[in-house]
Amino acid sequence: MNINTNPNATLDEVKSLISYSIFHLNSEEDSNYNIMHRAIIKKYFDAKNVTINYKDQTVDLKIPVGKRKYTGITFECQDLERFLKSCLKKDEKSLDFYQEILSHYNIYHAA
DSSP states (O other): OOOOOOHHHHHHHHHHHHHHHHHTTTSTTHHHHHHHHHHHHHHHHTOEEEEEETTTTEEEEEEEEETTEEEEEEEEOSOHHHHHHHTOOOSHHHHHHHHHHHHHTTOOOOO
16 A cells, blocks of 8 residues: 555554544544554554453453464553554554555545
């Protein structure tokens, strides 16, 4: 896909979208933002079965511990916005994934 060739600009746009999505969680689109939040966490941890409880501020997920073996963990996340932003990577595969997220939300940045 690679619409934006500037990795820093792509990451900045995704960070802005994360901030916007956290601020607007009570809107009608909150399930759409929940999908995005879960996808970012799945990508970062190579996890599955990610669930975010916004009220209790917890994240449940299964992370790989071996070939086709996963273990479930739950952790408290008092600052979800900061946590999600910390899950962003700069590798090419991740940047392509972030471009897909941005295009899904119709956010384009001129390179």
